[in-house]
Structure formats: structure tokens, C-alpha cells
Amino acid sequence: MKSHDKSPLATQVVLYFQIHQPWRLRPFHFFDIGSNHDYFDTPDNEEIAARVARQCYLPANALLLKLIQKYPQLKVAFSISGVALDQFQRFCPEVIDSFRKLATTGSVEFLGETDYHSLASVVPGTEFEEQVLDHTAKLQKYLGVHPSVFRNTELIYSNAIGRKICGLGFNGVFLDGIGNILGTRSRHQLYHHPEDTGLRLFLRDYTLSDDIAFRFQEHGKKLTPEKFMTSLAKTPAHAKVVTLAMDYETFGEHQKKESGIFKFLEGLLTSLATSGRFHLIKPSDAVTTVLPAGPLDVPDTISWADTERDLSAWLGNDMQQDAFENLVQLGTRVKALHDAELTDRWRRLLTSDHFYYMSTKKSNDGEVHAYFSPYASPYEAFVNYMNVIHDFTGLVGAREKDLSVANEQEASLKAEAERREMHTPVWAMKLENSYEK
Amino acid sequence: MRVLMFGWEFPPHISGGLGTACQGLTESLVQDGVNVVFVVPKMGGDEYAPGMQMISGADIPIPVARPSSQKTPLPQITAVTGTILDARQAKPDGNTMTTTPTSTQVISLTPRPHFAAPRAVASMTVVQVPSYLTPYAVPALPYAIDFVVAQENVPFDIEESLESAYDNGEAADTRSEIQASATNLKDCEGVSPVLNTVSSSGAEDVALDELEVTEFTTYPFSGAYGGDLMQETARYADVARSIAQHHDHDVIHVHDWMTFPAGLAAKAESGKPLIVHVHSTEFDRSGDHPHPAVFAMEREGLQGADHVVAVSAWTKQILVSRYGISPAKISVVHNGVVPKERSAALARRPGSQVVTFLGRLTFQKGPLYFVQAAFKVLQKFPDTHFIVAGSGDLFPAVVEHVAHLRLSSRFYFTGFLKGDHVDKVWSVSDLYVMPSVSEPFGITPLEAVQAGIPVIVSKQSGVSEVMQHAIKVDFWNIDALANAICTVLAYKSLSSTLRKNSKHEIKNITWAKPARKIKTLYHEITR
Numbered sequence: 001m002k003s004h005d006k007s008p009l010a011t012q013v014v015l016y017f018q019i020h021q022p023w024r025l026r027p028f029h030f031f032d033i034g035s036n037h038d039y040f041d042t043p044d045n046e047e048i049a050a051r052v053a054r055q056c057y058l059p060a061n062a063l064l065l066k067l068i069q070k071y072p073q074l075k076v077a078f079s080i081s082g083v084a085l086d087q088f089q090r091f092c093p094e095v096i097d098s099f100r101k102l103a104t105t106g107s108v109e110f111l112g113e114t115d116y117h118s119l120a121s122v123v124p125g126t127e128f129e130e131q132v133l134d135h136t137a138k139l140q141k142y143l144g145v146h147p148s149v150f151r152n153t154e155l156i157y158s159n160a161i162g163r164k165i166c167g168l169g170f171n172g173v174f175l176d177g178i179g180n181i182l183g184t185r186s187r188h189q190l191y192h193h194p195e196d197t198g199l200r201l202f203l204r205d206y207t208l209s210d211d212i213a214f215r216f217q218e219h220g221k222k223l224t225p226e227k228f229m230t231s232l233a234k235t236p237a238h239a240k241v242v243t244l245a246m247d248y249e250t251f252g253e254h255q256k257k258e259s260g261i262f263k264f265l266e267g268l269l270t271s272l273a274t275s276g277r278f279h280l281i282k283p284s285d286a287v288t289t290v291l292p293a294g295p296l297d298v299p300d301t302i303s304w305a306d307t308e309r310d311l312s313a314w315l316g317n318d319m320q321q322d323a324f325e326n327l328v329q330l331g332t333r334v335k336a337l338h339d340a341e342l343t344d345r346w347r348r349l350l351t352s353d354h355f356y357y358m359s360t361k362k363s364n365d366g367e368v369h370a371y372f373s374p375y376a377s378p379y380e381a382f383v384n385y386m387n388v389i390h391d392f393t394g395l396v397g398a399r400e401k402d403l404s405v406a407n408e409q410e411a412s413l414k415a416e417a418e419r420r421e422m423h424t425p426v427w428a429m430k431l432e433n434s435y436e437k
Numbered sequence: 438m439r440v441l442m443f444g445w446e447f448p449p450h451i452s453g454g455l456g457t458a459c460q461g462l463t464e465s466l467v468q469d470g471v472n473v474v475f476v477v478p479k480m481g482g483d484e485y486a487p488g489m490q491m492i493s494g495a496d497i498p499i500p501v502a503r504p505s506s507q508k509t510p511l512p513q514i515t516a517v518t519g520t521i522l523d524a525r526q527a528k529p530d531g532n533t534m535t536t537t538p539t540s541t542q543v544i545s546l547t548p549r550p551h552f553a554a555p556r557a558v559a560s561m562t563v564v565q566v567p568s569y570l571t572p573y574a575v576p577a578l579p580y581a582i583d584f585v586v587a588q589e590n591v592p593f594d595i596e597e598s599l600e601s602a603y604d605n606g607e608a609a610d611t612r613s614e615i616q617a618s619a620t621n622l623k624d625c626e627g628v629s630p631v632l633n634t635v636s637s638s639g640a641e642d643v644a645l646d647e648l649e650v651t652e653f654t655t656y657p658f659s660g661a662y663g664g665d666l667m668q669e670t671a672r673y674a675d676v677a678r679s680i681a682q683h684h685d686h687d688v689i690h691v692h693d694w695m696t697f698p699a700g701l702a703a704k705a706e707s708g709k710p711l712i713v714h715v716h717s718t719e720f721d722r723s724g725d726h727p728h729p730a731v732f733a734m735e736r737e738g739l740q741g742a743d744h745v746v747a748v749s750a751w752t753k754q755i756l757v758s759r760y761g762i763s764p765a766k767i768s769v770v771h772n773g774v775v776p777k778e779r780s781a782a783l784a785r786r787p788g789s790q791v792v793t794f795l796g797r798l799t800f801q802k803g804p805l806y807f808v809q810a811a812f813k814v815l816q817k818f819p820d821t822h823f824i825v826a827g828s829g830d831l832f833p834a835v836v837e838h839v840a841h842l843r844l845s846s847r848f849y850f851t852g853f854l855k856g857d858h859v860d861k862v863w864s865v866s867d868l869y870v871m872p873s874v875s876e877p878f879g880i881t882p883l884e885a886v887q888a889g890i891p892v893i894v895s896k897q898s899g900v901s902e903v904m905q906h907a908i909k910v911d912f913w914n915i916d917a918l919a920n921a922i923c924t925v926l927a928y929k930s931l932s933s934t935l936r937k938n939s940k941h942e943i944k945n946i947t948w949a950k951p952a953r954k955i956k957t958l959y960h961e962i963t964r
Contacts, residue, residue, distance in 0.1 A: 030824070030851040031861060034785035318840035326846050360837075379836045383850045390787065390849065 012241045012281040016077035017248035020117045021084045022353035028387045039388045046091045053092040056252035061098040068107045071273035075280040079151040082115035082138045103143045109282040112147035118350040121161045149283040155304035166196040172287040176304040177203030188239035191296035200287045202243045213246035225267030306365040314355035319382040357381035439472040441686035443696040465952030674698035681706040697738025710962045713742035721875040748878040749899025773948035774883040786865045788822030793866040798829035803872035803912045812842045813919035828853040863888035872912045891935035906938035
């Protein structure tokens with residue numbers, strides 16, 4: 001990577017794309033409770049995965065591969081949730097193949113995250129660690145890669161979460177570069193965790209990122225690579241790292257092909273690859289080459305969602321909190337059963353999207369919530385989710401009963417065995433016998 | 438005794454309510470030898486009305502005033518009782534009454550095949566006016582989706598009118614036109630009012646040349662909720678005038694506010710006495726803030742009526758205090774319930790103790806009191822489960838309140854229930870609670886009793902006046918309600934006594950008694 005000219009003024013650009021598809025719940029009526037335990041058996045999941053693969057993942061990956069072959073200095077990263085990988089494997093395995101091809105170019109890095117794109121980082125206990133390690137194993141299994149930089153669900157982050165991430169062996173993590181954690185400091189630097197100084201913090205430039213993701217066609221005007229590069233060039237000369245991050249679905253799904261989004265992506269990546277001032281860099285390389293500007297303290301939990309940039313997109317209202325508390329409570333019971341299938345179900349229910357659908361926020365944020373939601377209203381999302389929770393609770397209860405019966409049987413067997421056994425050691429029996437004589 | 442009766446819903450698609458009451462009452466009246474012509478704005482197609490003749494308002498020709506320059510030959514039209522006119526030539530070009538016909542035609546049809554059999558019985562005439570309107574508050578939010586779907590289940594049967602049209606040889610050549618207009622009708626249904634123009638050039642049927650009009654129109658009632666409701670009541674009145682003219686009757690009997698203009702119009706036409714039957718008032722539905730236009734329509738009907746029937750003393754008191762109607766003019770006639778054996782258990786019980794709310798989630802039904810009482814019950818009996826069956830504008834508020842109190846693990850929301858789903862819910866319920874703020878009658882507790890479930894009702898309900906073996910509390914008294922629920926759950930003997938006695942009691946709450954009372958009323962008023 002040192003082959004390219006590296007003037008002292010060069011600014012590194014880290015670009016990552018997020019990919020996620022939840023296991024959506026099927027419509028689950030009150031009368032389904034106790035009689036039908038297929039929560040995720042809906043054609044929606046397959047249809048959506050196949051559609052987005054066709055419109056976005058496959059054409060975008062093909063474009064990326066072509067460009068990387070032309071410009072080997074082009075570097076990008078992907079953050080792909082484990083549930084998305086599982087659905088690709090099942091519904092459209094060619095997507096996995098196309099990512100594996102990208103992985104072998106050496107220009108593409110894959111980030112760690114929670115396996116189920118879940119709210120595990122706010123669940124008490126070790127759920128977070130378990131899901132992160134599972135996700136790491138999944139990346140190895142599907143793509144043959146090992147992540148060293150982390151991106152939590154929806155950029156949920158705090159000092160405490162950073163500590164856990166560091167403990168899992170990651171040396172970098174992404175945050176949203178919001179004002180109330182940075183104060184007057186620049187988001188165009190790398191920082192480190194206040195205590196775990198080995199953990200580098202990347203701060204997403206949400207203005208530049210959202211210019212592409214949300215404002216590609218605003219007010220009838222389209223963004224061009226030139227316009228974007230002009231905005232990018234306005235970053236101060238001493239800027240060390242510019243972090244751009246967005247949904248990969250922006251390309252071909254949120255913005256359809258007809259909008260010219262792929263032309264834009266091609267132009268943008270070409271401009272970045274051939275720019276004198278800006279150099280694309282993989283996150284793991286940035287961690288080792290860019291000196292941190294100092295510690296960054298994040299005492300309260302932040303995220304990249306909504307205007308509030310906190311947890312309110314998922315746990316803001318009573319319905320979300322009640323549903324979440326019910327699920328967390330159920331979690332301890334599920335784990336005690338040591339049943340992989342039940343644990344998988346429980347984790348799918350912990351995926352952040354289900355809670356996102358229950359948001360009752362109004363205005364712009366509400367529209368974004370509604371765009372992603374398969375439900376007519378947050379109330380229906382909640383009722384459907386709770387119907388599933390009710391059924392799942394019944395399922396767990398039945399399994400617990402089976403287990404306690406099995407345990408009882410085992411215990412009584414043991415007791416019986418003990419009762420029949422002579423517990424006196426042989427030497428003592430001998431001794432006893434000698435006394436009698 | 439011949440009665441011209443106007444309702445809004447005849448087949449009870451929604452459990453309880455106006456349709457159920459109208460069906461129960463008219464069937465018993467017919468058995469009592471009363472001749473009933475029952476008019477509904479729109480028929481669903483599954484009305485079973487033995488001994489009744491039903492007439493659809495959508496098929497009633499209405500005189501339309503036309504500019505004199507467009508004089509056409511006097512129309513002749515089939516208007517024989519028992520014959521349904523079904524010519525449709527829709528002109529969905531707005532609300533104007535001067536729709537120009539492209540051709541004049543009449544298609545006279547015999548009664549629709551599936552009506553023919555029950556219709557053959559003599560004593561009751563049912564005038565078909567397709568209906569799915571109810572007197573209840575319009576669910577304003579999109580969450581009441583099931584409710585809307587329920588309406589869509591009863592579309593006007595276009596195919597059938599076409600089939601019938603083919604049966605009539607004369608109409609064959611107008612086939613394509615009818616088809617085209619039928620399509621329009623379908624598109625416009627529930628969206629905008631459409632005028633059907635029926636003119637006639639055929640001379641072999643009964644001539645109506647005494648009418649000084651040149652054109653007839655029929656109104657396809659949209660049967661939809663929403664802003665057009667007021668307009669539809671006015672149109673219904675137009676239709677009523679025409680029906681009153683063509684059906685001999687001794688007394689006019691109308692049910693709830695949307696039919697009041699129709700009743701007044703019919704009375705103006707025939708001069709016969711008008712009985713206004715109140716199943717629900719605007720104060721029940723909206724509390725202290727009645728819809729001014731609805732209130733005005735109710736008061737006009739009540740004042741213009743020769744006599745008023747209230748479904749309970751509770752309602753009578755509202756009519757006296759809020760509408761200023763003289764108590765002497767009002768008779769209380771409690772509703773009955775049609776005996777029914779409920780189907781056996783089908784659903785799986787969500788828990789060992791299940792308490793159920795079944796009704797629309799509206800201010801009137803008091804669902805939030807149910808939630809608050811549940812909160813208190815759960816402190817005593819943490820394993821109680823609560824079903825909320827129904828939809829309505831309070832659905833979001835009820836869900837949010839449940840979540841706020843962190844009761845979601847004990848609550849179940851079924852949405853609006855149709856058909857045997859109601860029986861399924863009964864089959865898993867241990868107790869039914871109706872905490873209505875103001876319930877003119879309330880038939881659901883009686884249905885719960887039929888299903889063998891003990892009930893708690895609010896004192897602010899008409900049904901509490903006829904039930905001795907139910908626990909009665911003030912709707913606002915959460916503590917009393919919670920306490921009542923706890924006692925029924927705790928004492929199996931109480932629960933089984935209530936169950937047994939109320940089931941016995943309900944055998945006497947039939948429609949025969951109210952029908953007799955109303956028949957007497959007819960005789961008194963026509964004397």
C-alpha cells in the first residue's frame with residue numbers, strides 16, 4: 001500500500017457499506033398462539049432477499065470487482081450481519097460467491113458485528129460476546145476472513161460497549177461522528193478509548209455519508225461524483241481520516257438503478273481511486289498507520305439512528321420497552337435449556353428491526369421507520385411481535401417441564417441406585433467383620 | 438297490521454348491534470302476524486329473512502326533475518311489490534341530479550334467485566337497500582383494518598345483476614352497456630356517490646304515468662363509512678318517500694338516527710304514524726361532545742315521531758335529559774336474544790384464568806377501564822390472562838396503556854373477530870367484562886352467557902336492567918371492577934352459580950316479549 005504517493009497532506013478515506021436483512025415475522029394471529037410455531041416462515045424473507053440481491057448486491061458487487069481489478073488501490077469495507085449471510089446462503093447463494101470473490105482481491109475488508117444485527121450490546125450478561133464470536137465464526141465459514149475492526153448494530157456505542165469490543169480482540173470500532181460527543185474536536189481524526197487505548201475510534205462523517213444515502217436525489221437535483229468530490233475537498237487540510245458509511249442497499253434498492261446510482265458509484269470510486277489528495281484505506285490499515293488524536297469519552301449510549309442519535313429508535317416508547325423486557329426475561333430461561341434451535345429463535349427476535357417497526361416517532365424519522373416497516377402501524381407491529389412472544393413463552397415453558405421431568409427421573413434413578421449400593425469401603429467392611437469375630 | 442320499517446343493516450355481520458336487533462325483532466313480529474316491509478340501504482346478499490320482503494334502496498326509482506327542454510316520453514316502470522328493478526346505467530360524473538341518459542331502457546327482473554325461496558312467504562316484505570352502515574362512530578384511524586375488510590365482504594353483487602339481466606330477454610342487447618356501468622359502479626363503490634339512471638320505454642308493465650316526472654334514478658348506496666354518511670341519509674330519505682308511495686302501510690318504524698330522515702320523509706308522504714326506535718344515541722357514542730349534525734338529526738327525528746321506543750331505561754333517561762323528549766312519549770322495550778348453542782372449544786387457552794373484553798375499542802365501551810382493572814387483578818392473581826377482542830379508534834391507546842403498565846405478557850389482542858372466531862374466544866374465556874361508559878343495551882353479555890360464561894357489566898348499560906345474575910359495577914370504579922374480577926376468579930362456586938343462573942335466566946330474554954310490546958304499540962298508535 002505504500003506504492004502510492006503519500007504526500008504529507010494526504011487524507012485517508014475509510015468507506016464501508018452495511019448489509020443487513022432481518023428475519024421478518026409472518027403475520028401471527030392470536031389463534032396461532034400455541035398451535036403454530038413457525039414465526040419466520042413467510043415468503044417475504046425470500047422475496048426480499050432475492051429482490052435486493054438482483055437489484056443491489058449482485059450488480060453492485062460486479063461493479064466493485066471490475067473497478068478493483070482496474071484500480072487495485074481502491075479499498076472498501078463491508079459489514080454484513082450474520083442473519084443476512086444466512087439468508088443469502090439459503091435463498092441466493094450467488095451473493096455469497098460474489099462476496100468471496102471480493103474478499104480474495106485483498107482490497108476488501110469485512111467488519112465484525114453481532115451475528116443477528118441485534119440489540120445484544122444492551123442486554124445484560126454475555127449475549128453480546130456470544131453473538132460477536134458467532135459472527136466472527138460465520139465470516140470465517142462463509143467468506144474465509146477474520147475481522148479485526150468492529151461495527152455494532154446501528155453504530156450503538158458507549159465507553160462500556162467499547163470496553164467489551166476491545167476485550168473481544170478488536171482494535172478499532174465505528175461511531176457516528178455526532179457533535180455532542182466531539183464538542184469542538186474534529187470528526188476527521190482517529191481517537192482512542194479513554195481506558196482501553198488500543199481501541200481506535202472511527203467517526204462517521206454523517207453529512208457526507210447522508211449526502212449519498214439520503215440526499216442523492218434531493219429537490220429534483222441529483223448528486224454527481226464531481227459535486228461530491230467538491231464537498232469532500234472542503235474538509236480541512238489537516239484532516240487525517242474521513243469515514244463514510246451507508247447502507248449498501250442505497251445502491252439499487254433505496255435508489256433504483258434508473259436513478260443513475262450505479263453510474264454515480266462508479267464515478268465516485270474512480271474519483272477516489274485517482275485522487276491526489278484522498279486515499280482509500282482499509283479500516284485495519286488505518287488503525288495501524290494513523291496516529292490517534294487523543295481519547296474520546298462516550299459515557300452515554302449513542303447510535304446513528306434518528307435525530308436523537310440514541311437508543312430511542314428501538315427502545316423509546318412503552319411498547320418497545322415492554323416487548324424488549326419480555327424478550328430479555330425469556331432469554332435467561334431459553335439459555336438454561338441449552339437448545340440451539342430455541343436460542344436461534346430467541347436471537348432472531350432480538351434483531352433490532354422488530355423494535356424499530358414499533359417506533360411511534362413522527363415527522364421525518366417516522367417516515368424512515370415506516371419505509372422499512374412491513375406493518376401498517378407500530379401498534380400492529382407490537383401486537384404481532386407479542387403474539388409471537390406469547391407462543392414462544394409457551395414453547396419454552398413446555399420444554400422446561402419436559403426437562404424437569406427428565407431431571408426428576410434421573411434423580412430418582414440415582415437415588416435408587418445409591419440406595420441399592422453398599423457405600424461402606426471394602427477395608428471397613430473387612431474391619432467390621434473382624435470386630436464381629 | 439302493515440309496517441314499513443327502515444333500518445341500516447339487516448344481516449348481522451358484526452356481532453351485536455343494530456343488525457342483530459332488527460333481525461330478532463322483525464322475525465318475531467312476523468311470527469306474531471305482523472306484515473313487515475323492511476328497507477335497508479344495501480344488501481349483503483346473505484340475508485335470510487323468511488316471510489319477509491326485502492327491498493333495496495339502490496333499486497328504487499326516484500323521480501328526477503329535468504329541464505323542460507329535454508322532454509321525453511313519460512316513463513313506465515316496473516314497480517310491483519316483490520319485483521326488484523335492477524337496471525343500471527351508471528354515470529359516475531359527480532353529484533349532479535341532471536345526469537343525461539344516453540338511452541332509455543328498463544330492465545325488469547324477477548327477484549334474485551337466492552332471495553326467491555324465502556321471499557315466497559307472504560307476510561313480510563323486505564325492501565332491499567344495500568347496507569353496511571351502522572350507527573356507530575366511524576373508526577377514524579387506519580388501524581381498524583379488519584373493520585374495513587368486513588365491509589368489503591359485502592359488495593353489491595354486480596355479477597348477479599348481470600346474470601339476472603340475461604335471464605330477461607329484453608335486456609340482452611344492453612348487455613355491454615350494463616357491463617360497462619357495472620365496472621364503473623365497482624370502481625366507484627364507497628368512493629363517490631353515483632347516480633343510476635333508470636328510464637323506461639317499455640309499456641307492458643304497470644304504468645306510472647300519473648307521475649309528473651320524466652326520468653327516474655336509483656341510488657347505489659355506497660354502504661361506506663366516512664364523510665358521505667350525511668349525504669346518504671338524505672338520499673335514503675328520497676328513496677323512502679318513493680317506497681312509502683308504493684307500499685301500503687299502517688305505521689312507519691325506523692331504527693337509529695340515519696333512518697330518521699327516511700322515516701320523516703315517509704311520514705310526510707303517507708301521513709302514517711312514525712315510531713322512532715333508539716338503539717344508541719350520540720351521547721353514548723361520543724360522550725359529552727356529540728357531533729352537532731348527528732345530534733340535530735336525532736332530535737328532529739325524536740320530535741317528529743309519534744312515539745319513541747328506547748331499548749332501556751338508561752336510554753330513556755338520556756332521551757329525556759339530553760333531548761328534552763317527554764317521558765310519556767317514550768316506551769322502554771328491552772332487546773331480546775336469539776337462542777343459540779355455541780360451538781365447542783376450538784382455541785387453545787392462553788392461560789389458566791382468562792378474562793375477556795369483546796367489543797369495539799371506542800370511548801363508549803370503556804376498554805381503558807378494563808386495562809386498569811387488569812393491572813390491579815394481576816397484583817393479586819399474577820397468572821391471569823386478558824383478551825382484548827375488537828378494533829376501533831382506541832386501539833393504539835389501549836395497546837400503549839398495556840405496554841406502559843408492562844402488562845404485555847398477560848394481554849392478547851385479537852383484532853376484529855368474525856364468524857366462529859367469536860365462539861373460539863368464548864371457548865377459552867372464564868369471565869366476560871363489559872365496562873361500557875354508556876351502553877343503550879349491550880347484547881354481547883347475553884351472548885357470553887349463552888356460551889356459558891359469567892359476566893360483569895357496568896351499571897351504565899341497558900342489559901344490566903334485564904340481568905339479575907350478573908355482577909354490576911360502575912364503569913369508573915376500577916377498584917370495584919378489579920374486586921369483582923378477583924372474586925369470580927377466586928371463588929369457583931360464585932363463578933359456577935353465575936354461569937348456571939344466568940344461563941337459565943336468559944331463556945326468558947327472547948324477542949317474543951319485545952315483539953309483543955311493539956305490536957301492541959302499533960295498535961295503540963294506529964287507533
